[in-house]
Amino acid sequence: MPQPPPPLASPLWRSLRAYQIFGANTEVGKTVFSTLLCKAAAARTTGRGVAFLKPVSTGPDSEADDRHISKFASDVSNKTLFQYKIPVSPHIAAKLSNTTIPSNDTLLFQCRDYAAQCANIGRKWLFVETAGGVHSPGPSGTTQADMYAPLRLPVVLVGDSRLGGISQTISAFESLRMRGYDVESVVLFKEDRYQNFDYLSEYFAEHHDVPVAGVNEPPERKSSLEEDVRAMAQYYEEQSQGKHTGDVISHLDKRHEQRIASLDSMATQALEKIWYPFTQQSLLTPKDINVIDSAHGDYFQTLAPSSSSSSQNDSLLRASFDGSASWWTQGLGHANPRLTLAAAYAAGRYGHVMFASGIHRPALELSSALLKGMNSPRLDRVFFSDNGSTGIEVALKMGLRAAKLRYGWAKEEKLGIVGLKGSYHGDTIGAMDCSEPSGYNEKVEWYDGKGHWFDYPTVLCIDGKWRVNVPEELRQALGEDADFSSLSEIFDVQSREQKGHHVRYEAFIRESLERLVKQGRRFGSVIIEPVVLGAGGMALVDPLFQRALVNVVRKSPDLFRKSGAAAEETPSDPNAWTGLPIIFDEVFTGLYRLGRFTSSSFLNTYADISVHAKLLTGGLVPLCTTLASENIFQSFSSQDKTDALLHGHSYTAHPVGCQVALESLNDLQKMDHDGSWNWAKSQGWKSSETSPTSSQSSANVWSTWPRDLVEDLSRQTDRVSGIWALGSVLAIHIKDASGSTGYFSNAAQDLRDTLIAGDSEGANGSWNVHCRVLGNVLYLMAGQKTTEESIAQISLELRKGLQA
Template sequence: MAPVGAGLWRTLRAHQVYGANTDVGKTIVSTVLCNAVQRQKQRAAFLKPVSTGALDEADDRHLERYGAGALTKCLYQFDEPVSPHIAAKSKTIPRDDDLLASIHQTLSGWARSDIDFALVETAGGVHSPGPNGNSQADLYRPLRLPIVLVADSRLGGISSSISAYESLVMRGYDVQSVLLFRDDYYQNHDYLGQFFSKKSIPLVHLPAPPGKPVQMDADAQRRDEEAMHTYYRQASQESEILRLLEEMSLTNKTRIERLEEMTEKAKDLIWYPFTQHQGMQAKDITVIDSAHDDYFQTFNSGSSANPDSELRPTFDASASWWTQGLGHGNPDLSLSAAYAAGRYGHVMFAGAVHEPALSLASDLLETLDNPRFRKVFYTDNGSTGMEVAIKMGLRAACDRYGWDASQEKINILGLRGSYHGDTIGVMDCSEPSTYNKKVEWYRGRGHWFDFPLVKMVNGKWKVEVPAELKEDLGADSEFSSLGSLFDLNNRLSSETSGRYKAYIHRTIKDLVETHGMKFGALILEPVILGAGGMLFCDPLFQRCLTDVVREHPELFSPNAPAAKESPSWSGLPVIFDEVFTGLYRLGRPTSASFLGVHPDVGVNAKLLTGGLIPLCTTTASKEIFDAFSSPEKSDALLHGHSYTAHAMGCTVAVDSLKTMSKLDKDGSWDGYRADWKEVASSSTQESTPEVWSVWSNGLLQDLSSAESVESVFAIGTVLSISLRDEQGGGYTSNVAKGLQQKLAVGGDQFNVHSRVLGNILYLMSSVTSKPDSLREMERLLRSSLL
């Protein structure tokens, strides 16, 4: 099913009517507003998506009778006077997506006609269930229409009205007005008027409608109808109602004007990351009005794809720089953050503890399932988490080998194309590149191995060895499936493994003995090197590199006194940067599991909080921790942030880990697994490790054979497409821009926001992405490349 765009039209002022409770008068309020619009010689329309109860008492029939000529429509009518989820049990139930699409289609049709004002009225209260049992507040969220909240004037109505308001705000709705009936006894309108005035939200109180006759004979019915017509005529002419309609019109106009001017203002005021601003134009900036699930709602003024809608669904195919795991606007995570904000706000962490931080430390260690890990250190993002990891590794190595880092240069071992963040320290842990070589303090402290790459070319998985290393590492090789490539139990006994280890051993020995280099840590991004260009390293090479480092401690201090005994780590501390690849990004709790390696230090961020709040953890072994233990304060790990282990982030992370673990176990990804399992089973080795992707194997087969494509790969939620570049590719290449622009145009259902790394265009989904959306993405890719 196609995603639904949020509701915003120039020619139609559309609002959604929510009630603080059932039977608070939503339909009467809707009728008053429609009367007022009609009496101003404008056209009003009323839409009831789901109605229950007798047809002659239906809300749309009431509007038809008293709405002064307003257009009315009901999409789904159920006979029983009960909640929609109960009434729909014996009927054909519309899918939530179908219901949303029908609403959007109806409103768009009215926007193209002469309708000026429309109300979409919900059933019951804010959290009353829709036909499929989902809360209406969540069901209608993709539309994100501005809200008319009908407050409750009865006993207890103050509480229910404020609770309804807060539930809507927590989900990202804009509550633009509040209406309720005057009640001189409870006087809820006075209290709520003061409450909402502090929020700059207008509250209008209406006279209560006339009561219904006890006995409804024909004469009583006639008098009742006359009384209601009189009521609506008078109420719709009240000055506060007319003023409210003016404010609604102005708010809609102002909102669109603000969206129109945002790109020019942003160009003047904002310094964007990873952007060369020379030549940058305002039109190059994407205006995001809101986001929900996998989609941004982007401003779409003048678009020929959908000219009647100002907002368009745009698939967030960079997963908002790799952070999105559980979808934008996830109400469960929002509630978790709100709870922690209300309970704690932010509290000092040094020398203290709170339940969210303690729970997350425990849950994370269980998720990572690394017997070496004992301690969790909190920071705020991946770069600073890696700074901490480097401090840990270097201190432990210097302590082990008796080096004085103030007098000696201590280097790291890593891979070419590595990237661990933009802070000065971790920049030095990467080779010179576009990211760092013009940074004035960059020095580069290490040796970075070139390595064989995994890619699919012409429908075949292959490991491609760099030309300059073929003499040492051997020729390229092909594999029947991605699973067989990850079958390290078999590959470790191969000739290739022997070549890898011999080359790594020989290189390190030469660096230490001939060039006098000292190394304090091995730092790897397991499986995929992200910002370096989505480089898929042969997992066997990373495993062999780790094994050589750990199995040959004599390489690193051949002339030094004997190292301290009984280490849990050997050779060098092994640090895994899983900021990008960890926590189910590649389909598993850890990317380290693909290598069969337990690092001594690990760093996780991005998906840690499901994409909602910045937070990072650096986990370490007890022996790494002990390297900082001393009577001297100066020997401690003197690193911290004002918002260390902030309660909101920790609370959200606990819930995020639980949700992703549940998805891993409850069959949510079985369809993707089956697609890739069939491929693995057709190979000669049926017992290969389970490796799968949300992107279909058929897509990879097709794209890898396209003339413009050099290679592709996919694993977990990640898809990478390397385009042919006669100039050699790399980060400064522009060949992927064309594909990026085609996806930005998109198709009938949505367009795509994506990022490029030189000649590489990568796409990424959430772990909750819907198969229909992913298949439509694949259709767009095929039409753009084949």
């Protein structure tokens, strides 16, 4: 397999001032302004210090923009990447040209390559001129505003001086601004009839602090070509030396220096002003701070580590794969324009409106979409909150109230939860109390762990074999480790139940609960993260064990009612909770993180309460939903207001978050329906060993990360104790020489540091993998739009890193 190309690094050098010229419309004078700016910049440099790039041009060669530059700015180097002779939109011209249509990546890489060449030979200025208007399509059909966004070049916007040009210019500016472009200057022709320059100067000064420069219009065409060339040459000489053009160049020069100075100083300033989460800042130095200039798709554009002392011709930015998916929230790519526009629409229509006893369309449509997507007979209601931790607090209030009312527990009787060791449900006090003592909570003064946390078998690929690993202390009760031919076979819970694999699990769980109840323990809910425990160390739990836990609890109401109390009647509603309310924390694992809309489907069972956040909004804004059954909802129904669920947040169901979440869900479900992940599912994950009668909802598992990669890395037993992949998640458990595991192990740091150091030899600029560790576990997360090529790139670096 050929080595994949490195990812795209944004073009930024100390020496090279690179700017992209967009037009508010066609025929607004982009090439005239490009020529003026090139000539004005050339007057400030020696030799051929200015370059012009036209990525895509249409029309006959005689009218090509690079020829215009050559004619009137002869001391400027110029290049056109793709020239189509047909004078139509690039997407049509490309189709009619009988040549291969360049992909967006091909076009962007060639732009970056040309910029790198300019920097390496000491050019000082580069102007990159687009074709048509801001949203004119490129050869692939993608509009230019979206196509060029990964380059993140600062922009000079050529305004429209014609009738209607005010609206066109402002609309073009807003389109660029919403996509994260820095529009550094607006330029346009001065004319007396429509006075667009006067209006736009005031508008941009007042609303955006962006300077607007105007120059005289070019002379009318002359009767002969020779006269016309002479008149234009004189025009360019005069206007390029004029104050307005000079002011633009001075401003662009200043903004370039300011951008670099800001990037150079950000890390130091951050250490002085920022209090970082999950970080012992006394151990940080400025070089440990990841300075992010922009982000697009799966990649940050970050300040290269040697940039402050590098030469003028070294690239300042490098592409950094976002290996933590921006702390588990990112699914549809950074700077996704669909999500951006959804947020802008809701912000423009609503801003924020209070939600108590109110409703707006985004919240109602999102509620319906979530309930339909979950496809659960138990879930009927949606409660909105701010984030995963607060959503868990809501779920606890729901579950504990329902259990208290059914079993008659008095207020002074302390209720706990049933959970799993290593689970972690958030950083608010109530959510913390649902986790066993750990480094996350032991030093929190109000922490009071309330519950029992079962140990459990885990799943790892070890030395090429898929294994259910039973903790040493539980082997007498649960049996020995068991090897399986594939991950799918492990997840075929129905087939395994038919073979009796669950019997020991259920007996162990029942006996443990009986013992705890005899000790006087009282429980109000079960709370688990289906399949994967995230913050607790990326543990992949045997799904059959979690299913057994749910089944035992639901079949054992006798364990949870008061001693001596009469057995309650079986609820008439088959979907009402029994035993204890079951809470599934899908904040991390849900909404296609593990390849499914809901991770509960791996257990082939349904929750009574389910919590969803992170991927809910595709990584753009915070929002959480807690879904509950009608049976749970009715626990709070009475004529007394104090019996209501008195919980809320100022930004409950904020319209921006709801609209973005709705767009995110629609996009994810469309990708699932359209087979967008078929390339990943075909990477060896389909198992012929899976029973033909098994439920598709549990046995059909796959990952973005290739099976051969996972199994190959698992054979590096000198360093790797085990590895697993599911959906977009890859977790590598590194051996610790001291024998310790968990959050405070340093075993995975060497591999992390190798990936962060990255590849500095890439032809298109250096790049690296930004990733985090959980003790001895290094995890990587792809997004739901991550490409096969990106996975190949990261896989290669992983292989190198573990062999180092």
